Amino acid sequence: MTLFQALAYFFREAAVGLARSWKVSLLAVVTIGVSLFLGGTVQLVTSNLAHAVGEWQEQARLTLYLRSDAGAAELQSLAVLVATGSRGSALLEVSAAEAVARFHQSFPSLAGLFSGLEGDPLPPSWELQIPPGERGSERFAAWVTELRTHPAVLMVDDDLDWLAQAGRLLALVRATGLALSGLLLGAAIFTIASVVRLILLLYRDEIAVQRLVGATEFFVRGPFYVQGLLQGFVGAVGALAALALIRLVLLANLGPSLAAELLLSRFLGWPQQLVLVAIGALAGFGGAILSVRREVAGEPGTS
Amino acid sequence: MIRLHSVSKSYPGGQTALDEVTFEIPRGQFVILTGASGAGKTTLLRLLYREELPTSGQVLVAGRNVSALPARKVPYLRRNIGVVFQSFRLIERKTVFENIAYLPRILGYDTTRQRRLAIEALRRVGLAHRLQAFPSQLSGGEQQRVAIARALINDPELLLADEPTGNLDGDLAQQIALLLLDCQRRGTTVVMATHDRELIRRIGQRVLTLDRGRLASDERLPPGDLLAAVTEEPE
Numbered sequence: 316m317t318l319f320q321a322l323a324y325f326f327r328e329a330a331v332g333l334a335r336s337w338k339v340s341l342l343a344v345v346t347i348g349v350s351l352f353l354g355g356t357v358q359l360v361t362s363n364l365a366h367a368v369g370e371w372q373e374q375a376r377l378t379l380y381l382r383s384d385a386g387a388a389e390l391q392s393l394a395v396l397v398a399t400g401s402r403g404s405a406l407l408e409v410s411a412a413e414a415v416a417r418f419h420q421s422f423p424s425l426a427g428l429f430s431g432l433e434g435d436p437l438p439p440s441w442e443l444q445i446p447p448g449e450r451g452s453e454r455f456a457a458w459v460t461e462l463r464t465h466p467a468v469l470m471v472d473d474d475l476d477w478l479a480q481a482g483r484l485l486a487l488v489r490a491t492g493l494a495l496s497g498l499l500l501g502a503a504i505f506t507i508a509s510v511v512r513l514i515l516l517l518y519r520d521e522i523a524v525q526r527l528v529g530a531t532e533f534f535v536r537g538p539f540y541v542q543g544l545l546q547g548f549v550g551a552v553g554a555l556a557a558l559a560l561i562r563l564v565l566l567a568n569l570g571p572s573l574a575a576e577l578l579l580s581r582f583l584g585w586p587q588q589l590v591l592v593a594i595g596a597l598a599g600f601g602g603a604i605l606s607v608r609r610e611v612a613g614e615p616g617t618s
Numbered sequence: 619m620i621r622l623h624s625v626s627k628s629y630p631g632g633q634t635a636l637d638e639v640t641f642e643i644p645r646g647q648f649v650i651l652t653g654a655s656g657a658g659k660t661t662l663l664r665l666l667y668r669e670e671l672p673t674s675g676q677v678l679v680a681g682r683n684v685s686a687l688p689a690r691k692v693p694y695l696r697r698n699i700g701v702v703f704q705s706f707r708l709i710e711r712k713t714v715f716e717n718i719a720y721l722p723r724i725l726g727y728d729t730t731r732q733r734r735l736a737i738e739a740l741r742r743v744g745l746a747h748r749l750q751a752f753p754s755q756l757s758g759g760e761q762q763r764v765a766i767a768r769a770l771i772n773d774p775e776l777l778l779a780d781e782p783t784g785n786l787d788g789d790l791a792q793q794i795a796l797l798l799l800d801c802q803r804r805g806t807t808v809v810m811a812t813h814d815r816e817l818i819r820r821i822g823q824r825v826l827t828l829d830r831g832r833l834a835s836d837e838r839l840p841p842g843d844l845l846a847a848v849t850e851e852p853e
Binding site: 324520521524526527529531532534 | 724726
Protein backbone atom coordinates (compact mmCIF):
# COMPACT_ATOMS: atom_id res chain seq x y z
CA MET A 316 0.00 0.00 0.00
CA THR A 317 1.43 3.37 -0.99
CA LEU A 318 1.52 6.27 1.45
CA PHE A 319 -1.15 8.09 -0.56
CA GLN A 320 -3.43 5.03 -0.47
CA ALA A 321 -2.80 4.67 3.26
CA LEU A 322 -3.64 8.33 3.91
CA ALA A 323 -6.79 8.08 1.81
CA TYR A 324 -7.79 5.01 3.79
CA PHE A 325 -7.01 6.73 7.13
CA PHE A 326 -9.10 9.78 6.26
CA ARG A 327 -11.99 7.66 4.99
CA GLU A 328 -11.99 5.43 8.08
CA ALA A 329 -11.54 8.44 10.39
CA ALA A 330 -14.55 10.15 8.82
CA VAL A 331 -16.63 7.00 9.22
CA GLY A 332 -15.50 6.66 12.84
CA LEU A 333 -16.31 10.28 13.64
CA ALA A 334 -19.72 10.01 12.00
CA ARG A 335 -20.45 6.81 13.89
CA SER A 336 -19.69 8.41 17.25
CA TRP A 337 -20.58 11.98 16.32
CA LYS A 338 -21.88 12.96 19.75
CA VAL A 339 -18.64 12.33 21.62
CA SER A 340 -16.67 13.67 18.67
CA LEU A 341 -18.69 16.87 18.83
CA LEU A 342 -17.84 17.17 22.52
CA ALA A 343 -14.14 16.97 21.68
CA VAL A 344 -14.49 19.48 18.85
CA VAL A 345 -16.38 21.92 21.08
CA THR A 346 -13.85 21.56 23.91
CA ILE A 347 -10.89 22.29 21.69
CA GLY A 348 -12.90 25.00 19.93
CA VAL A 349 -13.62 26.78 23.22
CA SER A 350 -9.98 26.68 24.31
CA LEU A 351 -8.78 27.97 20.95
CA PHE A 352 -11.53 30.59 20.86
CA LEU A 353 -10.24 31.89 24.18
CA GLY A 354 -6.66 31.74 22.93
CA GLY A 355 -7.72 33.50 19.72
CA THR A 356 -9.57 36.19 21.68
CA VAL A 357 -6.49 36.85 23.79
CA GLN A 358 -4.41 36.98 20.63
CA LEU A 359 -6.86 39.34 18.94
CA VAL A 360 -7.09 41.71 21.90
CA THR A 361 -3.39 41.73 22.70
CA SER A 362 -2.31 42.15 19.08
CA ASN A 363 -4.67 45.12 18.72
CA LEU A 364 -3.46 46.58 22.00
CA ALA A 365 0.15 45.97 21.03
CA HIS A 366 -0.47 47.72 17.75
CA ALA A 367 -2.02 50.70 19.58
CA VAL A 368 0.82 50.84 22.12
CA GLY A 369 3.30 50.64 19.25
CA GLU A 370 1.65 53.59 17.55
CA TRP A 371 1.63 55.56 20.78
CA GLN A 372 5.28 54.78 21.26
CA GLU A 373 5.99 56.05 17.77
CA GLN A 374 4.23 59.27 18.68
CA ALA A 375 5.64 59.56 22.22
CA ARG A 376 6.39 63.16 23.06
CA LEU A 377 8.39 65.02 25.61
CA THR A 378 6.73 68.19 26.86
CA LEU A 379 8.67 70.84 28.72
CA TYR A 380 6.40 73.24 30.58
CA LEU A 381 8.25 76.53 30.92
CA ARG A 382 8.24 79.08 33.67
CA SER A 383 6.34 82.16 32.53
CA ASP A 384 9.05 84.31 34.03
CA ALA A 385 11.97 82.54 32.33
CA GLY A 386 14.40 85.02 30.79
CA ALA A 387 15.79 84.95 27.29
CA ALA A 388 19.20 83.73 28.48
CA GLU A 389 17.63 80.83 30.37
CA LEU A 390 15.53 79.89 27.32
CA GLN A 391 18.62 80.08 25.15
CA SER A 392 20.50 77.80 27.51
CA LEU A 393 17.52 75.40 27.56
CA ALA A 394 17.40 75.39 23.75
CA VAL A 395 21.06 74.35 23.69
CA LEU A 396 20.39 71.57 26.21
CA VAL A 397 17.35 70.36 24.24
CA ALA A 398 19.36 70.31 21.02
CA THR A 399 22.03 68.08 22.59
CA GLY A 400 19.53 65.29 23.37
CA SER A 401 16.77 65.63 20.82
CA ARG A 402 18.80 64.16 17.98
CA GLY A 403 17.34 66.54 15.48
CA SER A 404 13.65 66.09 16.42
CA ALA A 405 11.55 69.08 15.47
CA LEU A 406 10.70 71.36 18.37
CA LEU A 407 7.20 72.71 18.62
CA GLU A 408 6.81 75.85 20.68
CA VAL A 409 3.37 76.27 22.26
CA SER A 410 2.68 79.70 23.72
CA ALA A 411 0.45 80.22 26.77
CA ALA A 412 -2.33 81.50 24.52
CA GLU A 413 -2.03 78.49 22.22
CA ALA A 414 -2.19 76.17 25.25
CA VAL A 415 -5.47 77.75 26.33
CA ALA A 416 -6.84 77.45 22.78
CA ARG A 417 -5.90 73.76 22.68
CA PHE A 418 -7.61 73.24 26.05
CA HIS A 419 -10.80 74.80 24.76
CA GLN A 420 -10.64 72.64 21.68
CA SER A 421 -10.11 69.45 23.65
CA PHE A 422 -12.58 70.19 26.45
CA PRO A 423 -15.26 72.52 25.07
CA SER A 424 -17.55 71.85 28.03
CA LEU A 425 -14.93 73.37 30.34
CA ALA A 426 -14.63 76.54 28.30
CA GLY A 427 -15.55 78.74 31.22
CA LEU A 428 -13.00 77.29 33.60
CA PHE A 429 -10.42 80.01 33.12
CA SER A 430 -12.81 82.97 32.99
CA GLY A 431 -12.01 85.57 35.59
CA LEU A 432 -8.42 84.41 36.08
CA GLU A 433 -5.66 86.96 35.75
CA GLY A 434 -2.60 86.31 33.60
CA ASP A 435 -1.93 83.10 31.67
CA PRO A 436 -3.72 80.12 33.24
CA LEU A 437 -1.56 77.61 31.37
CA PRO A 438 2.21 77.77 30.95
CA PRO A 439 3.93 77.90 27.57
CA SER A 440 5.61 74.67 26.54
CA TRP A 441 8.06 73.08 24.14
CA GLU A 442 7.13 69.76 22.63
CA LEU A 443 9.38 67.40 20.78
CA GLN A 444 9.06 63.82 19.57
CA ILE A 445 11.18 61.36 21.48
CA PRO A 446 13.69 59.80 19.09
CA PRO A 447 12.80 56.02 18.84
CA GLY A 448 16.37 54.90 19.40
CA GLU A 449 16.71 56.95 22.57
CA ARG A 450 13.77 55.56 24.55
CA GLY A 451 14.78 53.70 27.64
CA SER A 452 18.48 54.50 27.33
CA GLU A 453 20.49 55.74 30.32
CA ARG A 454 21.69 58.70 28.29
CA PHE A 455 18.07 59.69 27.61
CA ALA A 456 17.14 59.34 31.30
CA ALA A 457 20.10 61.52 32.31
CA TRP A 458 19.13 64.12 29.69
CA VAL A 459 15.53 64.24 30.97
CA THR A 460 16.81 64.61 34.56
CA GLU A 461 18.96 67.51 33.43
CA LEU A 462 15.96 69.08 31.71
CA ARG A 463 13.85 68.72 34.86
CA THR A 464 16.43 70.67 36.90
CA HIS A 465 16.88 73.42 34.37
CA PRO A 466 15.82 76.83 35.83
CA ALA A 467 13.57 77.63 32.83
CA VAL A 468 11.61 74.42 33.20
CA LEU A 469 8.54 74.17 35.38
CA MET A 470 7.76 70.53 34.72
CA VAL A 471 8.73 67.78 32.28
CA ASP A 472 6.11 65.34 31.06
CA ASP A 473 7.21 62.39 28.99
CA ASP A 474 4.88 59.66 27.71
CA LEU A 475 7.32 56.90 28.45
CA ASP A 476 6.14 56.19 31.97
CA TRP A 477 2.57 55.44 31.08
CA LEU A 478 3.60 53.71 27.89
CA ALA A 479 5.81 51.41 29.95
CA GLN A 480 2.85 50.77 32.26
CA ALA A 481 0.65 50.02 29.25
CA GLY A 482 3.32 47.62 27.99
CA ARG A 483 3.44 45.84 31.36
CA LEU A 484 -0.36 45.62 31.44
CA LEU A 485 -0.33 44.21 27.93
CA ALA A 486 2.21 41.56 28.91
CA LEU A 487 0.11 40.66 31.96
CA VAL A 488 -3.05 40.32 29.88
CA ARG A 489 -1.18 38.22 27.33
CA ALA A 490 0.40 35.95 29.97
CA THR A 491 -2.89 35.45 31.83
CA GLY A 492 -4.76 34.73 28.63
CA LEU A 493 -2.13 32.33 27.36
CA ALA A 494 -2.01 30.52 30.71
CA LEU A 495 -5.78 30.17 30.70
CA SER A 496 -5.89 28.98 27.10
CA GLY A 497 -3.00 26.62 27.83
CA LEU A 498 -5.03 25.09 30.65
CA LEU A 499 -8.06 24.77 28.41
CA LEU A 500 -5.92 23.31 25.64
CA GLY A 501 -4.66 20.71 28.11
CA ALA A 502 -8.27 19.89 28.95
CA ALA A 503 -9.07 19.69 25.23
CA ILE A 504 -6.19 17.27 24.61
CA PHE A 505 -7.45 15.15 27.50
CA THR A 506 -10.98 15.23 26.06
CA ILE A 507 -9.79 14.24 22.60
CA ALA A 508 -7.69 11.46 24.11
CA SER A 509 -10.78 10.18 25.95
CA VAL A 510 -12.95 10.40 22.84
CA VAL A 511 -10.41 8.56 20.70
CA ARG A 512 -10.11 5.93 23.44
CA LEU A 513 -13.86 5.52 23.43
CA ILE A 514 -13.88 5.09 19.65
CA LEU A 515 -11.02 2.61 20.00
CA LEU A 516 -13.17 0.59 22.37
CA LEU A 517 -16.07 0.72 19.90
CA TYR A 518 -13.71 -0.62 17.23
CA ARG A 519 -11.98 -3.18 19.41
CA ASP A 520 -13.43 -6.14 17.50
CA GLU A 521 -12.39 -4.71 14.16
CA ILE A 522 -8.90 -3.90 15.37
CA ALA A 523 -8.52 -7.49 16.56
CA VAL A 524 -9.54 -8.78 13.13
CA GLN A 525 -7.21 -6.35 11.37
CA ARG A 526 -4.31 -7.57 13.48
CA LEU A 527 -5.32 -11.17 12.95
CA VAL A 528 -5.16 -10.89 9.17
CA GLY A 529 -1.81 -9.09 9.26
CA ALA A 530 -2.41 -5.36 9.47
CA THR A 531 0.61 -3.39 10.63
CA GLU A 532 0.31 -1.07 13.62
CA PHE A 533 0.65 1.89 11.24
CA PHE A 534 -2.43 0.68 9.40
CA VAL A 535 -4.37 -0.04 12.61
CA ARG A 536 -3.54 3.22 14.38
CA GLY A 537 -3.54 5.59 11.41
CA PRO A 538 -7.31 6.25 11.32
CA PHE A 539 -7.32 7.10 15.03
CA TYR A 540 -4.47 9.59 14.65
CA VAL A 541 -6.35 11.20 11.77
CA GLN A 542 -9.52 11.31 13.88
CA GLY A 543 -7.71 13.34 16.55
CA LEU A 544 -6.17 15.56 13.89
CA LEU A 545 -9.55 16.20 12.28
CA GLN A 546 -11.22 16.95 15.62
CA GLY A 547 -8.52 19.51 16.45
CA PHE A 548 -8.64 21.01 12.96
CA VAL A 549 -12.42 21.36 12.93
CA GLY A 550 -12.38 22.80 16.48
CA ALA A 551 -9.77 25.40 15.49
CA VAL A 552 -11.56 26.42 12.29
CA GLY A 553 -14.81 26.68 14.26
CA ALA A 554 -13.08 28.82 16.89
CA LEU A 555 -11.71 31.17 14.21
CA ALA A 556 -15.10 31.44 12.52
CA ALA A 557 -16.78 32.20 15.85
CA LEU A 558 -14.12 34.78 16.67
CA ALA A 559 -14.54 36.52 13.31
CA LEU A 560 -18.32 36.52 13.62
CA ILE A 561 -18.36 37.83 17.19
CA ARG A 562 -15.87 40.57 16.27
CA LEU A 563 -18.10 41.71 13.41
CA VAL A 564 -21.18 41.73 15.65
CA LEU A 565 -19.34 43.70 18.34
CA LEU A 566 -17.96 46.22 15.83
CA ALA A 567 -21.45 46.72 14.43
CA ASN A 568 -22.88 47.27 17.90
CA LEU A 569 -20.07 49.34 19.40
CA GLY A 570 -19.71 51.68 16.43
CA PRO A 571 -16.66 53.98 16.21
CA SER A 572 -15.59 53.86 19.87
CA LEU A 573 -12.31 53.78 21.73
CA ALA A 574 -12.89 50.18 22.86
CA ALA A 575 -13.57 49.02 19.30
CA GLU A 576 -10.56 50.89 18.01
CA LEU A 577 -8.27 49.61 20.76
CA LEU A 578 -9.37 45.97 20.92
CA LEU A 579 -11.04 44.94 17.70
CA SER A 580 -9.88 47.14 14.85
CA ARG A 581 -7.78 44.44 13.19
CA PHE A 582 -8.53 40.72 12.86
CA LEU A 583 -5.82 38.13 13.29
CA GLY A 584 -3.36 37.99 10.40
CA TRP A 585 -3.06 34.89 8.20
CA PRO A 586 0.07 33.64 10.00
CA GLN A 587 -1.73 33.93 13.37
CA GLN A 588 -4.77 32.12 11.98
CA LEU A 589 -2.62 29.36 10.54
CA VAL A 590 -0.78 28.99 13.85
CA LEU A 591 -4.10 28.68 15.68
CA VAL A 592 -5.33 25.98 13.27
CA ALA A 593 -2.00 24.18 13.49
CA ILE A 594 -2.18 24.26 17.31
CA GLY A 595 -5.67 22.75 17.17
CA ALA A 596 -4.69 20.02 14.74
CA LEU A 597 -1.52 19.21 16.67
CA ALA A 598 -3.41 19.14 19.98
CA GLY A 599 -5.89 16.67 18.47
CA PHE A 600 -3.10 14.59 17.01
CA GLY A 601 -1.29 14.64 20.38
CA GLY A 602 -4.43 13.53 22.20
CA ALA A 603 -4.89 10.67 19.76
CA ILE A 604 -1.27 9.55 20.15
CA LEU A 605 -1.66 9.57 23.94
CA SER A 606 -4.81 7.47 23.92
CA VAL A 607 -3.79 5.05 21.17
CA ARG A 608 -0.43 4.40 22.83
CA ARG A 609 -2.10 3.72 26.16
CA GLU A 610 -4.88 1.61 24.67
CA VAL A 611 -2.61 -0.45 22.44
CA ALA A 612 0.02 -1.12 25.09
CA GLY A 613 -2.01 -3.97 26.56
CA GLU A 614 -3.02 -5.57 23.27
CA PRO A 615 -1.73 -9.10 22.70
CA GLY A 616 0.48 -9.65 19.71
CA THR A 617 1.91 -6.15 19.88
CA SER A 618 4.42 -6.85 22.62
CA MET B 619 5.66 -26.49 8.18
CA ILE B 620 5.29 -26.40 11.96
CA ARG B 621 7.83 -27.47 14.52
CA LEU B 622 7.49 -27.16 18.28
CA HIS B 623 10.44 -28.02 20.45
CA SER B 624 10.00 -28.31 24.24
CA VAL B 625 7.41 -25.57 24.28
CA SER B 626 6.00 -24.54 27.64
CA LYS B 627 3.61 -21.76 28.47
CA SER B 628 2.82 -20.59 31.98
CA TYR B 629 0.70 -17.63 32.99
CA PRO B 630 1.36 -15.25 35.86
CA GLY B 631 -0.04 -16.96 38.93
CA GLY B 632 1.59 -20.26 38.06
CA GLN B 633 -1.06 -21.83 35.80
CA THR B 634 0.65 -24.02 33.21
CA ALA B 635 -1.11 -24.14 29.83
CA LEU B 636 1.53 -26.13 27.94
CA ASP B 637 4.29 -28.31 29.31
CA GLU B 638 7.28 -29.39 27.21
CA VAL B 639 5.30 -29.97 24.02
CA THR B 640 7.30 -31.22 21.03
CA PHE B 641 5.98 -32.23 17.59
CA GLU B 642 6.32 -31.56 13.88
CA ILE B 643 3.69 -31.06 11.18
CA PRO B 644 4.84 -31.42 7.57
CA ARG B 645 3.57 -29.08 4.88
CA GLY B 646 0.14 -29.99 3.53
CA GLN B 647 -0.94 -32.17 6.45
CA PHE B 648 -4.34 -32.04 8.18
CA VAL B 649 -3.91 -32.30 11.94
CA ILE B 650 -6.59 -32.43 14.58
CA LEU B 651 -5.72 -31.06 17.98
CA THR B 652 -7.91 -32.47 20.68
CA GLY B 653 -8.23 -32.70 24.43
CA ALA B 654 -10.56 -31.68 27.20
CA SER B 655 -11.39 -28.04 27.88
CA GLY B 656 -8.32 -26.35 29.35
CA ALA B 657 -5.95 -28.93 27.88
CA GLY B 658 -4.03 -26.20 26.04
CA LYS B 659 -5.43 -26.43 22.48
CA THR B 660 -6.25 -22.74 22.12
CA THR B 661 -2.98 -21.67 23.73
CA LEU B 662 -1.07 -23.82 21.28
CA LEU B 663 -2.85 -22.26 18.31
CA ARG B 664 -2.28 -18.76 19.72
CA LEU B 665 1.45 -19.52 19.91
CA LEU B 666 1.42 -20.49 16.22
CA TYR B 667 0.03 -17.14 15.04
CA ARG B 668 2.08 -15.26 17.65
CA GLU B 669 -0.81 -14.00 19.69
CA GLU B 670 1.17 -15.29 22.65
CA LEU B 671 4.80 -16.05 23.35
CA PRO B 672 6.01 -19.31 24.89
CA THR B 673 7.59 -19.21 28.32
CA SER B 674 10.28 -21.54 26.99
CA GLY B 675 11.01 -23.60 23.91
CA GLN B 676 10.90 -22.87 20.21
CA VAL B 677 7.96 -22.43 17.86
CA LEU B 678 8.84 -22.59 14.17
CA VAL B 679 6.28 -21.83 11.45
CA ALA B 680 7.33 -22.06 7.80
CA GLY B 681 10.95 -22.01 8.87
CA ARG B 682 10.56 -18.86 10.99
CA ASN B 683 11.19 -18.87 14.71
CA VAL B 684 7.90 -17.30 15.71
CA SER B 685 8.85 -16.91 19.36
CA ALA B 686 11.86 -14.76 18.42
CA LEU B 687 10.02 -12.75 15.79
CA PRO B 688 10.10 -8.98 16.44
CA ALA B 689 6.62 -7.49 16.96
CA ARG B 690 6.91 -5.39 13.80
CA LYS B 691 7.26 -8.57 11.71
CA VAL B 692 4.26 -10.36 13.21
CA PRO B 693 1.81 -8.87 10.62
CA TYR B 694 3.85 -10.35 7.78
CA LEU B 695 3.74 -13.78 9.44
CA ARG B 696 -0.01 -13.54 9.86
CA ARG B 697 -0.59 -12.72 6.20
CA ASN B 698 0.38 -16.34 5.50
CA ILE B 699 -1.76 -17.80 8.26
CA GLY B 700 -5.54 -18.01 8.15
CA VAL B 701 -7.33 -18.24 11.48
CA VAL B 702 -10.90 -19.37 12.14
CA PHE B 703 -12.62 -19.18 15.51
CA GLN B 704 -15.64 -20.81 17.13
CA SER B 705 -17.24 -17.37 17.50
CA PHE B 706 -16.67 -16.44 13.81
CA ARG B 707 -15.40 -12.95 14.75
CA LEU B 708 -17.22 -11.18 11.94
CA ILE B 709 -17.86 -7.43 12.20
CA GLU B 710 -21.62 -6.98 12.37
CA ARG B 711 -21.65 -3.48 10.86
CA LYS B 712 -19.68 -4.59 7.79
CA THR B 713 -20.91 -6.51 4.76
CA VAL B 714 -19.59 -9.94 3.88
CA PHE B 715 -17.34 -8.33 1.27
CA GLU B 716 -15.95 -5.81 3.76
CA ASN B 717 -15.45 -8.55 6.33
CA ILE B 718 -13.36 -10.74 4.11
CA ALA B 719 -11.51 -8.06 2.13
CA TYR B 720 -9.44 -6.74 5.07
CA LEU B 721 -6.21 -8.28 3.89
CA PRO B 722 -6.49 -7.21 0.22
CA ARG B 723 -7.27 -3.71 1.49
CA ILE B 724 -4.25 -3.75 3.79
CA LEU B 725 -2.12 -4.89 0.87
CA GLY B 726 -3.33 -1.87 -1.11
CA TYR B 727 -5.16 -3.78 -3.84
CA ASP B 728 -7.65 -1.77 -5.85
CA THR B 729 -11.37 -2.36 -5.30
CA THR B 730 -11.74 -4.49 -8.43
CA ARG B 731 -9.01 -6.86 -7.28
CA GLN B 732 -10.38 -6.89 -3.74
CA ARG B 733 -13.76 -7.84 -5.14
CA ARG B 734 -12.36 -10.53 -7.41
CA LEU B 735 -10.43 -12.14 -4.54
CA ALA B 736 -13.47 -11.91 -2.26
CA ILE B 737 -15.71 -13.59 -4.81
CA GLU B 738 -13.12 -16.34 -5.38
CA ALA B 739 -12.85 -16.99 -1.64
CA LEU B 740 -16.62 -16.94 -1.22
CA ARG B 741 -17.06 -19.28 -4.15
CA ARG B 742 -14.83 -21.81 -2.38
CA VAL B 743 -17.20 -21.79 0.57
CA GLY B 744 -20.35 -21.63 -1.58
CA LEU B 745 -21.41 -18.10 -0.66
CA ALA B 746 -20.49 -15.99 -3.68
CA HIS B 747 -24.10 -14.76 -3.87
CA ARG B 748 -23.99 -13.25 -0.34
CA LEU B 749 -21.30 -10.66 -1.01
CA GLN B 750 -23.38 -7.69 0.11
CA ALA B 751 -25.18 -9.39 3.00
CA PHE B 752 -24.52 -8.44 6.62
CA PRO B 753 -23.52 -11.15 9.11
CA SER B 754 -26.83 -10.80 10.94
CA GLN B 755 -28.58 -11.87 7.73
CA LEU B 756 -26.64 -15.15 7.63
CA SER B 757 -27.11 -18.43 9.48
CA GLY B 758 -24.42 -19.68 11.90
CA GLY B 759 -23.05 -22.07 9.31
CA GLU B 760 -22.92 -19.34 6.67
CA GLN B 761 -21.16 -16.99 9.09
CA GLN B 762 -18.51 -19.61 9.75
CA ARG B 763 -18.07 -20.13 6.02
CA VAL B 764 -17.57 -16.38 5.61
CA ALA B 765 -14.95 -16.54 8.38
CA ILE B 766 -13.23 -19.37 6.48
CA ALA B 767 -13.38 -17.30 3.26
CA ARG B 768 -11.70 -14.44 5.14
CA ALA B 769 -8.97 -16.83 6.30
CA LEU B 770 -8.49 -18.19 2.77
CA ILE B 771 -8.56 -14.96 0.78
CA ASN B 772 -4.78 -14.69 0.57
CA ASP B 773 -4.34 -18.42 -0.07
CA PRO B 774 -2.41 -18.98 3.17
CA GLU B 775 0.16 -21.71 3.73
CA LEU B 776 -1.37 -22.52 7.09
CA LEU B 777 -4.97 -22.56 8.29
CA LEU B 778 -5.66 -22.67 12.02
CA ALA B 779 -9.19 -23.43 13.19
CA ASP B 780 -10.06 -23.17 16.87
CA GLU B 781 -13.22 -25.21 17.53
CA PRO B 782 -14.70 -24.06 14.20
CA THR B 783 -17.74 -26.33 14.62
CA GLY B 784 -18.29 -25.60 18.29
CA ASN B 785 -21.31 -23.38 17.68
CA LEU B 786 -22.82 -25.49 14.90
CA ASP B 787 -25.03 -28.56 14.85
CA GLY B 788 -24.21 -31.87 13.10
CA ASP B 789 -24.85 -31.12 9.43
CA LEU B 790 -23.34 -27.65 9.55
CA ALA B 791 -20.31 -28.97 11.46
CA GLN B 792 -19.87 -31.56 8.75
CA GLN B 793 -19.99 -28.87 6.03
CA ILE B 794 -17.28 -26.88 7.79
CA ALA B 795 -15.11 -29.97 8.25
CA LEU B 796 -15.49 -30.71 4.52
CA LEU B 797 -14.39 -27.17 3.69
CA LEU B 798 -11.30 -27.51 5.84
CA LEU B 799 -10.48 -30.89 4.30
CA ASP B 800 -10.87 -29.29 0.87
CA CYS B 801 -8.34 -26.62 1.87
CA GLN B 802 -5.87 -29.34 2.81
CA ARG B 803 -6.52 -31.09 -0.50
CA ARG B 804 -5.50 -27.86 -2.26
CA GLY B 805 -2.18 -27.86 -0.38
CA THR B 806 -2.84 -25.80 2.73
CA THR B 807 -1.59 -27.15 6.05
CA VAL B 808 -4.59 -27.29 8.39
CA VAL B 809 -4.58 -27.51 12.19
CA MET B 810 -8.04 -27.84 13.67
CA ALA B 811 -8.71 -27.86 17.40
CA THR B 812 -11.84 -29.74 18.42
CA HIS B 813 -13.09 -31.97 21.19
CA ASP B 814 -15.86 -33.46 19.03
CA ARG B 815 -14.95 -37.17 19.06
CA GLU B 816 -17.52 -38.05 16.40
CA LEU B 817 -16.17 -35.44 14.00
CA ILE B 818 -12.61 -36.61 14.64
CA ARG B 819 -13.62 -40.18 13.82
CA ARG B 820 -15.37 -39.11 10.62
CA ILE B 821 -12.39 -37.08 9.44
CA GLY B 822 -9.82 -39.66 10.46
CA GLN B 823 -6.48 -37.92 10.14
CA ARG B 824 -3.47 -37.30 12.35
CA VAL B 825 -4.68 -36.53 15.88
CA LEU B 826 -2.60 -34.83 18.56
CA THR B 827 -4.13 -35.17 22.02
CA LEU B 828 -3.28 -32.71 24.76
CA ASP B 829 -3.87 -33.50 28.40
CA ARG B 830 -3.33 -30.75 30.96
CA GLY B 831 -0.78 -29.07 28.72
CA ARG B 832 1.21 -32.17 27.85
CA LEU B 833 1.17 -33.99 24.51
CA ALA B 834 -0.53 -37.24 25.58
CA SER B 835 -0.64 -38.95 22.18
CA ASP B 836 0.15 -38.48 18.50
CA GLU B 837 -1.83 -41.03 16.46
CA ARG B 838 -3.02 -41.48 12.91
CA LEU B 839 -6.64 -42.60 12.56
CA PRO B 840 -7.92 -44.53 9.54
CA PRO B 841 -9.52 -42.28 6.86
CA GLY B 842 -13.10 -41.39 7.74
CA ASP B 843 -16.10 -40.87 5.49
CA LEU B 844 -15.66 -37.09 5.31
CA LEU B 845 -12.11 -37.44 4.06
CA ALA B 846 -13.28 -39.98 1.51
CA ALA B 847 -16.04 -37.59 0.36
CA VAL B 848 -13.56 -34.80 -0.27
CA THR B 849 -11.09 -37.10 -2.03
CA GLU B 850 -13.78 -38.30 -4.41
CA GLU B 851 -14.82 -34.73 -5.39
CA PRO B 852 -13.31 -33.40 -8.61
CA GLU B 853 -11.05 -30.38 -8.01
